[in-house]
Amino acid sequence: KAGVTQTPRYLIKTRGQQVTLSCSPISGHRSVSWYQQTPGQGLQFLFEYFSETQRNKGNFPGRFSGRQFSNSRSEMNVSTLELGDSALYLCASSLRPGATEAFFGQGTRLTVV
Amino acid sequence: QQQVKQSPQSLIVQKGGISIINCAYENTAFDYFPWYQQFPGKGPALLIAIRPDVSEKKEGRFTISFNKSAKQFSLHIMDSQPGDSATYFCAASNRGGSEKLVFGKGTKLTVNP
Numbered sequence: 001k002a003g004v005t006q007t008p009r010y011l012i013k014t015r016g017q018q019v020t021l022s023c024s025p026i027s028g029h030r031s032v033s034w035y036q037q038t039p040g041q042g043l044q045f046l047f048e049y050f051s052e053t054q055r056n057k058g059n060f061p062g063r064f065s066g067r068q069f070s071n072s073r074s075e076m077n078v079s080t081l082e083l084g085d086s087a088l089y090l091c092a093s094s095l096r097p098g099a100t101e102a103f104f105g106q107g108t109r110l111t112v113v
Numbered sequence: 114q115q116q117v118k119q120s121p122q123s124l125i126v127q128k129g130g131i132s133i134i135n136c137a138y139e140n141t142a143f144d145y146f147p148w149y150q151q152f153p154g155k156g157p158a159l160l161i162a163i164r165p166d167v168s169e170k171k172e173g174r175f176t177i178s179f180n181k182s183a184k185q186f187s188l189h190i191m192d193s194q195p196g197d198s199a200t201y202f203c204a205a206s207n208r209g210g211s212e213k214l215v216f217g218k219g220t221k222l223t224v225n226p
Contacts, residue, residue, distance in 0.1 A: 098212050104158065106154065
């Protein structure tokens with residue numbers, strides 16, 4: 001059974017640009033969450049999607065957005081990139097909201113220069 | 114406001130020793146407390162989890178102790194092995210499962226041979 005797949009693994013962008021990250025959850029999993037991981041702030045919840053609907057949103061500016069497709073794949077978008085957006089972006093999938101286990105992908109390392 | 118405080122930031126233990134990581138939380142609505150293990154270049158993986166109606170849960174060499182009145186919980190790794198060297202995160206959710214997790218800032222564990 002394939003795990004959570006995140007693409008790309010590494011990304012370098014310039015300030016002011018926008019970026020789209022992709023996440024394919026484990027087959028059969030319908031809930032996808034996104035987290036930002038930085039050395040200073042640790043792991044912070046961005047948002048969660050289930051059945052193509054955003055169920056929860058963390059405390060991030062509106063430049064951070066996401067969506068989920070009918071096949072449960074999810075994308076997150078960051079517009080007008082800032083240096084502080086440099087981070088590891090992790091996607092986690094679970095069978096449904098509230099499931100006890102969330103499976104994380106390896107993440108996308110975004111560097112903003 | 115950091116809702117889950119984790120200590121220590123780093124821990125060095127000899128092979129065969131006991132590793133202890135502590136977490137404290139503020140939100141009494143939290144009802145699910147997982148621990149995640151993360152190796153370099155990998156996403157976090159669920160290690161063990163507990164609910165507040167249980168004071169202790171053991172899985173192999175890993176034990177969670179939970180003190181509801183003190184709003185604290187801890188991870189004990191018995192007979193620590195070099196392969197346990199990783200970063201450990203405690204987390205909490207008020208959704209009964211892995212939804213919208215609030216993470217501690219992590220503890221880097223090094224087990225010396």
